[in-house]
Structure formats: C-alpha cells, structure tokens
Amino acid sequence: MSSVFGEQGYATLPDGRRLHYVSQGSGGPVVVFESGLGASRVEWGLVMPALAGHTRVIAYDRAGLGRSDRDTHRRDLERMVEDLGHLLDHLGEERYLLAGHSLGGPILRAYATAHPERVAGLVLIDQAAEELPLYYNPVIRVVTLGMHTVMGGLAAVGVKVVPAELRRLMALFPADMRAEALSEMTRAADIRATRAEYAALAGSLTRLKRAKQVLPDVPVTVISGGLAPSKAEQRIRPGFVELHRKTAAAQPQGRHVTAERAGHMVPQDQPDLVIEEIVRLLS
DSSP: OEETTEEEEEEEOTTSOEEEEEEEOOOSSEEEEEOOTTOOGGGGTTTHHHHTTTSOEEEEOOTTSTTSOOOOSOOOHHHHHHHHHHHHHHHTOSOEEEEEETTHHHHHHHHHHHOGGGEEEEEEESOOOTTOGGGGOHHHHHHHHHHHHHHHHHHHTTOOOOOHHHHHHHTTSOHHHHHHHHHHHTSHHHHHHHHHHHHTHHHHHHHHHHSOOOOOSSOEEEEEEOOOOSHHHHHHHHHHHHHHHHHHHTSTTEEEEEETTOSSOHHHHOHHHHHHHHHHHHO
C-alpha cells in the first residue's frame, strides 16, 4: 500500500501495538528519520523524495501519532527509544544512518549509546539540548500543557485549530501532502499523543542529563538553525547553537553546520541542507 509519503508498512511490537512507517527508494545504509515532539512521518515530506535516489529512506509515526496505535504507557524518552529499537529490528538491517529533528535528537543519541553496533552515522537537526533551562521552566510547562488540553478538547467536538506556524509550514508542502498532514495533525488523538510526549519531556531530559552518554565513533553531523524570528527565540538561540557546537566537537568525527535560512524547523525551511548532509554521510 502506498501514500503520498511513500510505501506504507507496519511494525508489530511485542505488546501488540503497531507502528506505521513509510519507505522510499532502495539500497543502503538505510536512513531512518526520527521526528520532533508531536510530529509524525509528515515532517520529512520535503526531504525523503530527493534522498530516495541515493538509498532507502524510512520515516515513521511514533505511538499515537499519524497512523500508529496509541500507547497507554508513559511516553518518556526510554519508551520512545524502546519503540525505535523494535522498529529497527522489524526492518531487519544490521546498521542504520539515523537522522532526528528536535526531540528526535535525544531519542537517537540515547539509542546510539545503548546500541552502538546498529548505528552507521547520526544527523542531529536542531536537536533538543537537555542542558537548556527552557525545558524545565514550570510556567512554560503549565501553559503548554493547558494549550494542548484546550486544543484536544476542541478537536474532539469538531473544532480544528491550526496554529499560525503550522499553517506557514504546511504551505511549503505540495497540496496532497498538506491535505494528508492536516487531516491527522488536527485530530484529538494526535493532540493527546503530543501532550503525552510533552508531559514526560522534562523528566526524560533530566535523566538524560544525568546519564553518561558515549556515542559510537561514527560520523555525527549536528545542524543548527541560524535564524531567530521572535524575541523569545533570539534570547535562547545563541545558547542553543553553542550546545550544538559542543556536541559536535565532542565527537571524533563530529561536524557542526548552520542552516542560515532556517530557524528551528530546518527540515521544512531548508530541506536542501538536510539532504546535502545526509548524502555526504552516505558517500
């Protein structure tokens, strides 16, 4: 079965849940994408087609998002890493090139630390940095959880709320991708899954910060967004980028790159750079 995002498949996990994924292209090493908080396979719609000419590329929906089954377990980092491992086992390759955006970065770093033998390379795209105080701010946490609750309640009674930033990003997609994406991202179930990921975020990053991470000695590219369109972003962006630089510098094969035409949403605002860096690692 196919969709506008690629050939569809499902990985059945040990507890019976199914994770939905899409695939394009052929060859190896296989590239697997890990999306940001509350984001599904849709996040990679502008990146996958160009890469499919080089190798097989796969994007999936985490539990409760897109077309994947919901999860009654707490949606913390450890659970997401566990699910990713089952997906990769299902796909059956020995090693993967893993690329993750935002929250996808910590998920991939945690997986790579636990399973270095399965990782051929990492591309961390404006990844969440657990040292950043932003993630632990109690006021931001309460406001964000409240916003998700309200949006989920409205969606449950048929009122679809599309934030301005989401409308802007969706305008970058072809019409068929945009329609499929919006139909899923505005559903009550997807908003509840996003809220569940955010509710566990601070605790997950606290544990990650305390853990000793040792990434495998493989090529690691860290991409930072170079733009800060809002005053809030201008306050945190320099520290964010500096933490990205430190992550790259700590790796024997580390590389730091700035997406000059993008803020946080690099896969949509500057997909050509993401494509270029992944192709560089493939070659």
